[in-house]
Amino acid sequence: MGCSRSLSLLVLAVLLSSVPSSTAVREGDEVFETVQPNGVFYVFADKEIQVVDPNGLKVTKSITTDQSGAPLTNAQNESRTWNDATFLEDPATNKYYVFVNEGDIYTNADGSEYSYVTVIDTLIAEVVGRVKVGALPVHGYSVVQLKQFWSHSDIDGSFFVISLDNINATAASVADFKTKTGHGKLLLDDSLYPRAYATNVNEQVIEEIDLPTQKRTNSFNYTSFLPDPSMCTGTHSVTYSNISQHAFFECADNMGVFEWNTVNNSFVAFFSNITGYVSAAPGDDEVLVLGYDSNINILKPQGNGVAAVPQYTVLVNGDPDLNPVYWSPSTSNNAQPATDYVVFLALKQNTNIYNLKAAAALNVSVTDDSYMSAPADCTYANNTQKAGSRRLLDMDMSSDTVGMVLANGTNGLPQTPNCGACAPGVADANPADYDASLTGLAYVNFTAIQADAKQGTDATAAVIPAGAIAQTVSGDSSANQCSYGETDRAAKRGGPWIATVANFPQSSLYVVDGATQKVHGFVPTAPHPSKIAWAPFRGGNPPVAAAQGGAGKKL
């Protein structure tokens, strides 16, 4: 351990000259969001990866085939499923890559499962590799110090590591990392390096990892520190503030947040009534806890060993995605305490006009599934097709749904109001059924809220109209007819811009100016844009992308 630490310090020292330091790390590539104002967004859509010039509002290239010339489809001939995508570079070897986890699961002859990570060379804007990793990779991280992409397999509960210098090699899983199968994340931070921590929603332990050796070094069972061991049955999101040198862990299933001293690996505090996705602001001076109840609670880190102090609450209407995107005027270095920052949150609100109408008539939330009848009420052309591509032929209008208007899908067949288990699927949804003007991005300027003397009281986020997204169909066959799956909406900072995807009024990428919080414009994309990565132009190596595709519209 001592040996690997001094080696990595050497690596870090060399790196400091090329990569500015950044403390508030979430996916590892945040450092590239501020170093260069010019660059392109990579948008991952149905069977296409599109390169978008945010300034000129133009798709400059559409990638439709992989490294072997095959279309970007899975075993069912549907689009590959795109999960986390991050940028990583090695200027010394002229490598500038975007890595993207593919969510599709494939089966080996022996029954074991696996998935892939796709690798794009951003200098030529082409897929140059596809690496086998553990099944169902969701989160992925750029470990810039090691020039490695760490892909978390939710089936294995482990990380699979791909080195930038050999994307053709089989990814190895982190040694001695015995976790249960389950969704998990990695806590990366320059100040913690070479250490990292990992979470798992199904396990009551904190895993400590030595990144350079790819080994688990510690495993801490935290249950004895809780008022009741059943209060935190696993950990989900995790963040770090170097002000206290504490990590903050979100308990899975909305069961609070706890604070952990990384200096001596000791428990600090448990916040049972503050729940949600944890995220340190640029400068680490505030830890945001984005609640599933749409409230952002602020924790103020104190000195080492001292518990953070709860501050105030900001309400974000419109069903915010929990991955915050920070923008601050600082373009050179994120490491300074930066109270002058804005937080953008992509809104996932369901803007289906029939749902809105029903919600108003029945006085219920549009995301409340209790007012609809059961899946058994739906009759499909083919019940074995997966939810979302089923064609609904008929439904039993129970008393709960009296007065609702049945929409006709673009397929000409009647549908329940394009919602839940009876939804026609994104590709078939009729844009006329959605009021996209109601939603987009929420933004919060914490400095302004504090200056307005609202500290200690509730404040409300503002909305920037930037298109709407379709709800995810519930994959659960026993789900209530109009209940939804978990909908995500991606947003990403790139230089001066904040980008977010939209399905309505059309499939597109919206581009917002971070400084003015105004929409710069939108760029129509291939159907179902999901994830976004940012590839900055670096040094004398601006990415090459042939000019083609349609231009967007300045708003």
Ligand SMILES: *[C@@H]1O[C@H](CO)[C@@H](O)[C@H](O)[C@H]1NC(C)=O
């Ligand atoms: C896959 O789908 C495309 C249309 O999206 C079709 O042209 C092609 O023939 C299909 N391939 C196979 C192997 O079914």
Ligand SMILES: *[C@@H]1O[C@H](CO)[C@@H](O)[C@H](O)[C@H]1NC(C)=O
């Ligand atoms: C990966 O291997 C293929 C041949 O199998 C080669 O053409 C390609 O250049 C390699 N890619 C990299 C980045 O090494």
Ligand SMILES: *[C@@H]1O[C@H](CO)[C@@H](O)[C@H](O)[C@H]1NC(C)=O
């Ligand atoms: C993190 O905090 C420690 C202890 O105060 C300090 O030594 C270190 O320089 C800080 N790291 C960064 C990147 O500021």
Ligand SMILES: *[C@@H]1O[C@H](CO)[C@@H](O)[C@H](O)[C@H]1NC(C)=O
């Ligand atoms: C953690 O400790 C508790 C209480 O001793 C025990 O019930 C539980 O099984 C332990 N969990 C793990 C993953 O070791």
Ligand SMILES: *[C@@H]1O[C@H](CO)[C@@H](O)[C@H](O)[C@H]1NC(C)=O
């Ligand atoms: C949580 O509880 C503490 C004390 O029990 C209280 O001071 C704080 O306001 C509560 N926070 C929230 C968000 O309810």
Ligand SMILES: *[C@@H]1O[C@H](CO)[C@@H](O)[C@H](O)[C@H]1NC(C)=O
């Ligand atoms: C860890 O460090 C903090 C701050 O110095 C101290 O208060 C605490 O007692 C230490 N915990 C252990 C278990 O050593």
Ligand SMILES: *[C@@H]1O[C@H](CO)[C@@H](O)[C@H](O)[C@H]1NC(C)=O
């Ligand atoms: C709608 O429901 C809310 C509680 O969910 C209630 O406060 C309100 O009075 C209701 N409005 C009407 C018109 O029934």
Ligand SMILES: *[C@@H]1O[C@H](CO)[C@@H](O)[C@H](O)[C@H]1NC(C)=O
């Ligand atoms: C129903 O859909 C499944 C999956 O797409 C397909 O395999 C099956 O052949 C279809 N059955 C009929 C009767 O169309």
Ligand SMILES: *[C@@H]1O[C@H](CO)[C@@H](O)[C@H](O)[C@H]1NC(C)=O
């Ligand atoms: C759907 O189409 C049927 C005819 O097929 C029509 O009677 C009905 O009014 C349409 N519903 C809506 C909401 O447009």
Ligand SMILES: *[C@@H]1O[C@H](CO)[C@@H](O)[C@H](O)[C@H]1NC(C)=O
């Ligand atoms: C946040 O609000 C403050 C006070 O109104 C203002 O001075 C500052 O420029 C705003 N910050 C950003 C990043 O817009």
